[in-house]
Amino acid sequence: MKPNSLDYEQQLKQLKKENRILTKKLQRSQERQIQLEETNQKKESLLKRVILDLEESRDVAEQRTIKLSEALAQLKTTQEQLIESEKMAALGNLVAGVAHEINTPVGNSVTAASTLAEETTSFTTSVMAGQLKRSTLNNYLDLATEASEIILSNLQRAGELIQSFKQVAVDRTSLERRTFGLKSYLSEILVTLEPQLKKTPHQVSVTGDETIHINSYPGAFAQIVTNLITNSIAHGYPTNQSGVIQLDIRHESQQIVIQYQDDGCGIESQYLNNIFEPFFTTNRDGGGSGLGMHIVYNLVTQKLKGTIKVTSQVNLGTIFTIVLPLSDF
């Protein structure tokens, strides 16, 4: 054998081997192609599905958020309704107070009027019988004058009461805007609170600049002051000591400052931040709703566009400072 024929054999062997490998590889690559296609199809299907599922769960989450915010809105409405009914309850109290308060002058008038009627009957009888004495006539005239004066002044008092109650009551519900003298209006509010105050030994007074007239919502003031005073009575004097409650108004550059102050037990510092929160009360067992201060806060900040601050010292008392911008009036 020549050397190159050995080479040739070797080469042929090598080529044959490569041919076998290539044939096998071709066969494999076809199989692999099919496999790969399937793998890719599966991958595509999987990813599509996962994306769809994610979208779906996002929708569900969105749905949930919608439901949640609906529930929240519902809650808010309920809360507003509660606040509203608290206002109404306050009004109810007011009406009861009104009835009670008017009872006295009307009762006085009735007593005076019936005495007058009785005296008039016996006077008439005397006149008819022709037994009228000078002294009898004088007595009757004295009594009649006194009775008419009593009746007149009592009816006047009742009239005044009705007037101011009406004012406050109407203002409370309608919250209409008008121009009024602040100090005299605050005094009127105190009159309407007389029935509650009378049961207590406390003294309430309004001091300050009586020339301040504002164009605002008197009803808001009525509710604010009513709540502040009710709270002082309810929470400020647990041991029934007599208190001094003061309302002072003053004019300060572009602002009106109303300072409300009691000398009661004060509010513990841990609660100071909470008292304006709806439903915060330290008197739940005693039937507190925890809405009073919240209503005050809303009226001051929203209706009157002002601010309210509370400072308090235990056993010394509580001060609420309401600052209202003048530009608004």
Add this chain to the structure above:
Amino acid sequence: MFKVVVGHSNDPDSVEAVAEVLEQCLESLAEITPQAGILFAAVDFEHSLILQEIYAQFPDLELIGGTTDGEISSVLDFQQDSLTLMLFCSDEIEFCAGVGTQASQDSLAAAQAAIKQATSKSKQKISLISLCITLPDGLTSSGVTIIKALKQELGSNLPIVGGLTADGGKYHKTYQFYNQEVLSDSIPIMLFSGDLLISCGVNSGWNPIGKKSTITKAEKNIIYEIDHQPALDFYQHYLGDLSPSIEYPLAVFEPDNKHFYMRAPISHDATQGSITFFGDLLQGAMVQMTEGNCDGILNSAELSMQEALNDYPGTHPDAALFFSCTARRQILSSRAEEEYKFAKKHFNAALPSCGFYTYGEIAPLESHGSTLFHNETFITLLLGTK
């Protein structure tokens, strides 16, 4: 002395292939006679013939092996339809092979038989066994059951490493080799005794995707229901009409709900809606669909190698064995050869190494922890002596 050599041929012709492999081995052996061998062969070869040739050359060899879905070696890197043989020579390590058959009928008996056969040849004490390599048939019985049986005999502290034999993605019949025998439904093992240094790396690169669900009905390695619906519905929700397959394993969560292992499907029953997996599953376990992609897979091969190198107790290993999941090869497709390149980044290219693509991997999570069954992983086993 611990010497390891490797031969690898991609000639589809059985006679030519084995001749080439032996030629390479003999050259590297340089007159030393090997005591043991591990053979990985594509399923299309004539395996008996190949084993005959090997035994004609090395009559006293202790050999195990099996069919594959792709082969790896330091000689030819990644190949399909190839034959690769790793031979071990040592005067300090003893190698004893054994096999148990009819594993599907009684895995425990098969495991016991394999171990008995191997240990009966040993001159060493059983306590000196330092490693068990196994290449069982995963199509006939569940990987988890086989491992449980082996652990029961060998104790749970002995590292058991290996892979389930494969058949080129046909899922029809796989073969195992024990000495010159070609078997199916068997558990071949090779026990290493003596002062062997080993370390393992296990990494997958698959990630859970989609919604977490609960296995509501399962028995051994069959899931009947997930979230009270047929298991097949769960898969079809994601894969559409396409069948569950090994590249889409379930992530099975540990009770901590964070760590998970994977269970890959082998087959399904369309009428029952049940799916059979390579490993057992527990009713009540949380599962999630998973997804593997090329980058994650390649990266995990590198991580597996690094983990093994970090854990290696000696200065440098003498050999590496790899067991990589067939699903990885399938997803990598034309990039399959890159996997070995990624693993190889961190060691000397001359390190004799050999491996195959499996239907399930077997290894402890920590080098000396208890052995677990895996799917979708790349397992690195480093071997050496002091």
